[in-house]
Amino acid sequence: MAIWWARSSSRTIANHIRKCMNYKGGFMEGAVANQSCWSLLSLSHRGRPVSMPSSRGTALCSVQRFKSTVAETQLDLSSSSESDEEQSLDFPGGKVTYxxxxxxxxxxxxxxxxxxRVLNDDGQLIMDSDFPQVSKEVAVKMYSKMVTLQIMDITFYEAQRQGRISFYLTSAGEEAINIASAAALTEQDIILPQYREPGVLLWRGFTLQEFANQCFGNKADYGKGRQMPIHYGSKQHNFVTISSPIATQLPQAAGIAYSLKMDNKKACAVAYIGDGGTSEGDFHAGLNFAAVMxxxxxxxxxxxxxxxxxxxxxxFRSDGIVVKGQGYGIRSIRVDGNDALAVYAAVSAAREMAIHEQRPILIEALTYRVGHHSTSDDSTKYRELDEIDYWKMGRNPVHRFRNWVQSNGWWTEQQETELRNSIRKQLLQAIQVAEKTENPPLTELFSDVYDHPPSNLQEQEIQLRQTINRHPNDYPCHVSV
Structure with missing residues (x-):
């Protein structure tokens, strides 16, 4: 019967692997590839000889590979007894018993x-909760940013309904996920958002004026008006620009993370995704790539x-998202997404493991989208108002975290009033400034793609200008040609 290799060849390979593991700077030693090499073994199910390295351990073909953190458990061939070996298969990846x-x-x-979870629905600590201590400074900042995000969503949503911007999408009900996860990361960690994580960018220092500029697509917008509203991005804050296609950021995150690993950076990549995005092929490709590498x-x-x-x-029929991680060999956890302390604790621990153990981590945060999917959606068409009100009032993450902060004596009603009034004024001012700022000139439609624009792109620009000259009344006068 044809299998990967015969049992006799299998034991020969196993013995060779044991020897390689004992070489100094060999199979399992060294942090980078120049301190280790893997032998490329010529294997065949037809029973041809196995090509073995020379006595000095020189491989037939060397590839750059970093020290594996799981290979020892996958290739634990030395601990089995002879009787166990007779009832098992040395399959690539580890021993499988019959x-x-x-x-x-x-x-x-x-x-x-x-x-x-750490906090109950009333914002009180659950007995024997396992979470890192959060200082007053961090806790107050977390709450302030959650309130800021809440007010920003309301203000921009109303601006869209007034026709001042074309599109908007809120994070209502998911404020804890945004802010608490961001607080547990560092500026060196690279963020690949979906589209409901503006709070992460807010935490990192993106100003309300910068948010307004992007939503209005004016001359000060870093995307130069070429993206839909809420498609934020900031190289300064290691926040990769949001892309509308679902889940495309997940394979990219795996690649970025592997790049950080090659450069020995003490940082990780963080990719956000919604439950719907896990039905996309890129979700599976991203997780599998990250796990293998x-x-x-x-x-x-x-x-x-x-x-x-x-x-x-x-x-899906599975138990949510968290169980999908195990299928790819990824450590996973399910957390209460409406509990800011629990999210902060889970992301802090996940970051520590991802960087120091060099491994991917999957976090499933259970929460609820209180608002409509976007300004193009009416969620009352497919879900009950009572359901929305229950999560909006009874499970509100902002209220819950405020109760905890206030119970510690770190927040007062006066501070609450002052904060909300201040944020509203700042947002209204930012919108007024954004509206008055000029739109990007026509030339920006053709820039930032090629160092030297090709002839076909130059022709398109000429054709566009000719069309505008023929129909000047159909072209917006507030955009400079």
């Missing part, structure tokens, strides 16, 4: 994966119950 019983793996566990990346999934109008029960 069984005479035909048992199918259950499609799901009878018990759902528990959800980590042992890339320091955090995949943060906001499971808010709805992918636009599609309920999670119509998306």
């Amino acid at each position: 069984t005479p019983e035909m048992n199918f793996i259950s499609e799901s566990s009878n018990k759902r994966v528990p959800c980590f 042992e890339a320091p990346v955090i995949f943060f999934c906001r499971n808010n119950g709805w992918a636009i109008s599609t309920h999670v029960s119509e998306q």
Whole structure:
């Protein structure tokens, strides 16, 4: 029967691997490739000889590869007894035992994966909660930014309804996910957002004026007016520009994380995704790539119950998202996304593991999208108002965290009033400035793609200008030609 290789060849390979593991600077030693090499073994199911390295351990072909953090468990060939070996297969990736019983793996566990939380619904600490201590300074900043994000969403949403901007999307109900996850990271960590994480950028120092400039697409917008509103990006803040196509950022995050690993950076990549995005092919490609390459990346999934109008029960039969990580060999955790302290604790621990153990981590945050999917959506068409009100009032993450901060004596009603009034004034001023700022000139439609524009792009610009000259009344007068 044809298999990967015969048992005799398998044991020869196993012995060779043991020897390689004992070489100084060999199979499992060294942090980078110039301190280690892997032998390329010529294997065949036809029984041809196995090509072995020379006595000095020189490989037939060397490739750059970093020290594996899981290979020792996958290739633990020396601990088995001879009797065990007779009942197992040395399959690539590790030893697989045989069984005479035909048992199918259950499609799901009878018990759902528990959800980590620190605060109860009233904002009180749960006894024996496992979380890192948060200082007064950090806690107050977290709460202030959550309030700021809340007011910013309301203000820009109203601006869209007034026709002042074309599109907007809120983070209502997910403020804790935004701010708490950002607080647990460092400026060196690279963020690859989906589109409901403006709070991460807000935490990193993106100003309200910069948010307004992007939504209005004016001359001060870093995207030069070529992106839809809410498609923020900032090289200064290591925040990769938002892209509308779902889940494309996940394979990119795995690649960026592996780059950080090659450069020995003490940083990780963090990719945000919604529950609907896990149904995309890029989700699976990104997780699998990161797991195989042992890339320091955090995949943060906001499971808010709805992918636009599609309920999670119509998306997958599995126990949410957290169980998908195990299928790819990725350590995972489910956390209460409306509990700021729990999110902060989970992301802090995930970052530590991702960087120091060089591994990907999957976090599923259970939350709820209180607002409509976007200004183009009416969520009351597919879900009950009572359901929305329950999460808006009874499970509000901002109220819950405020109760905890206030119970510590770190916040007062006067501070609350002053903060909200100040943020509203700043936002209204930012909108007024953004509206008065000129739009980008026509030339910006053709810039930033090529160092030297090709002839076809030059022709398109000429044709556009000719069209404008023929129909000047159809062209917006507030855009300079």
